[in-house]
Amino acid sequence: MAPTAAPVTVRAPAKVNLVLRVGRPRHDGFHPLNTVYQAISLYDDVRVEDAGRWQVSVTPLGDVDCSTVPLDQRNLAVRAGQALAAHHGLRRAASIEIGKGIPVAGGLAGGSADAAATLVALDRLWDLHTPDDELLALAAELGSDVPFSLLGGTAHGTGRGEQVVPVPDAGSHWWVVVPDATGLSTPAVYREFDRLHPDVPLGSHVADPVGLLAALRVGDVPRVGAALTNDLEEPALSLRPELAERCALVRSHHDGPVLLSGSGPTLLAHACSHEAATATRLALLEAGVPVVHVATGPVAGAHVVELAG
Numbered sequence: 613m614a615p616t617a618a619p620v621t622v623r624a625p626a627k628v629n630l631v632l633r634v635g636r637p638r639h640d641g642f643h644p645l646n647t648v649y650q651a652i653s654l655y656d657d658v659r660v661e662d663a664g665r666w667q668v669s670v671t672p673l674g675d676v677d678c679s680t681v682p683l684d685q686r687n688l689a690v691r692a693g694q695a696l697a698a699h700h701g702l703r704r705a706a707s708i709e710i711g712k713g714i715p716v717a718g719g720l721a722g723g724s725a726d727a728a729a730t731l732v733a734l735d736r737l738w739d740l741h742t743p744d745d746e747l748l749a750l751a752a753e754l755g756s757d758v759p760f761s762l763l764g765g766t767a768h769g770t771g772r773g774e775q776v777v778p779v780p781d782a783g784s785h786w787w788v789v790v791p792d793a794t795g796l797s798t799p800a801v802y803r804e805f806d807r808l809h810p811d812v813p814l815g816s817h818v819a820d821p822v823g824l825l826a827a828l829r830v831g832d833v834p835r836v837g838a839a840l841t842n843d844l845e846e847p848a849l850s851l852r853p854e855l856a857e858r859c860a861l862v863r864s865h866h867d868g869p870v871l872l873s874g875s876g877p878t879l880l881a882h883a884c885s886h887e888a889a890t891a892t893r894l895a896l897l898e899a900g901v902p903v904v905h906v907a908t909g910p911v912a913g914a915h916v917v918e919l920a921g
């Protein structure tokens with residue numbers, strides 16, 4: 613029986629897609645992507661400790677509705693823990709406490725953040741020293757967005773989104789994050805994309821976003837803003853027409869680009885300063901939008917924040 617170690621807490625960030633270009637579905641059903649991820653300062657904190665069986669709990673950090681997060685083996689954090697134990701041939705289990713600051717099913721990769729955080733936390737708790745390439749491979753099996761949640765910062769994503777390469781990002785970006793009360797299903801949004809675009813080229817025909825990557829490299833934040841684009845915005849709005857009204861409302865209170873976050877339904881307004889983002893947030897709250905966050909990026913990927921004891 614392995615000794616019981618002190619609990620470990622890992623913090624993992626939400627992500628946004630600065631560019632999200634989608635190709636025709638592959639034979640395995642996944643869509644080839646050409647995307648640039650940025651990690652932003654909305655976080656989940658995941659605390660793990662040894663236990664006789666797998667357990668998970670979720671507590672909101674601030675104004676986040678966690679009621680739809682599964683509290684059984686379907687939780688991505690539990691799946692991550694089980695995958696890590698299996699990878700090392702361990703018959704161990706853990707109790708996982710998730711403090712959730714990332715809106716659920718919002719296109720912000722909150723489940724992926726929890727999976728990445730759990731991998732890092734249990735690796736530390738169990739003193740495993742799993743090599744980075746093995747952690748990234750485990751992450752990719754758990755979900756297309758999970759490797760980026762490990763990495764953080766800003767990264768170019770290809771394949772189904774799981775192949776990530778860090779890219780230089782010299783600027784500070786500010787994001788007004790407007791969640792929706794009801795989540796959107798990622799597979800449903802991809803299916804709607806296929807319905808609307810039956811003739812889309814294969815992924816290899818989707819060119820790299822060279823203009824955006826150049827603007828990131830030199831820290832030209834307005835030029836990054838001008839290059840923001842998301843191929844899933846049209847299908848998400850097609851499935852959820854009332855999002856167009858919300859989008860128009862955000863645009864009417866923001867002097868800058870507004871776009872959908874990933875598969876949605878969260879909306880993002882991009883700003884060049886904290887002041888500009890805060891002004892938009894206050895205007896939206898006054899206009900009756902119930903929950904509006906301000907976040908900055910890029911920030912670090914999943915990292916240990918507390919070792920108890």
Ligand SMILES: C[C@@](CO)(OP(=O)(O)O)[C@H](O)COP(=O)(O)OP(=O)(O)OC[C@H]1O[C@@H](n2ccc(N)nc2=O)[C@H](O)[C@@H]1O
Pocket residue numbers: 629632641642643644645647718719720721722724754755756757758771772773798799802873874875876
């Ligand atoms: C759309 C994106 C953009 O970053 O994120 P979200 O906005 O959901 O956070 C991602 O592609 C979501 O990644 P993730 O949520 O990890 O997806 P996965 O668990 O791997 O796959 C869930 C389902 O989404 C669809 N899927 C996902 C990725 C991909 N490249 N093609 C797909 O068609 C498939 O139907 C798949 O069964």
Ligand SMILES: Nc1ncnc2c1ncn2[C@@H]1O[C@H](COP(=O)(O)OP(=O)(O)O)[C@@H](O)[C@H]1O
Pocket residue numbers: 680681682686687688689710715716717718719720721722723724726727795796798874875876
């Ligand atoms: N730890 C978790 N946190 C959030 N959602 C989770 C988690 N584990 C499983 N899920 C499921 O994943 C779905 C997608 O959630 P999330 O990752 O927050 O959004 P998105 O895929 O839009 O970025 C949720 O509806 C929920 O059922």
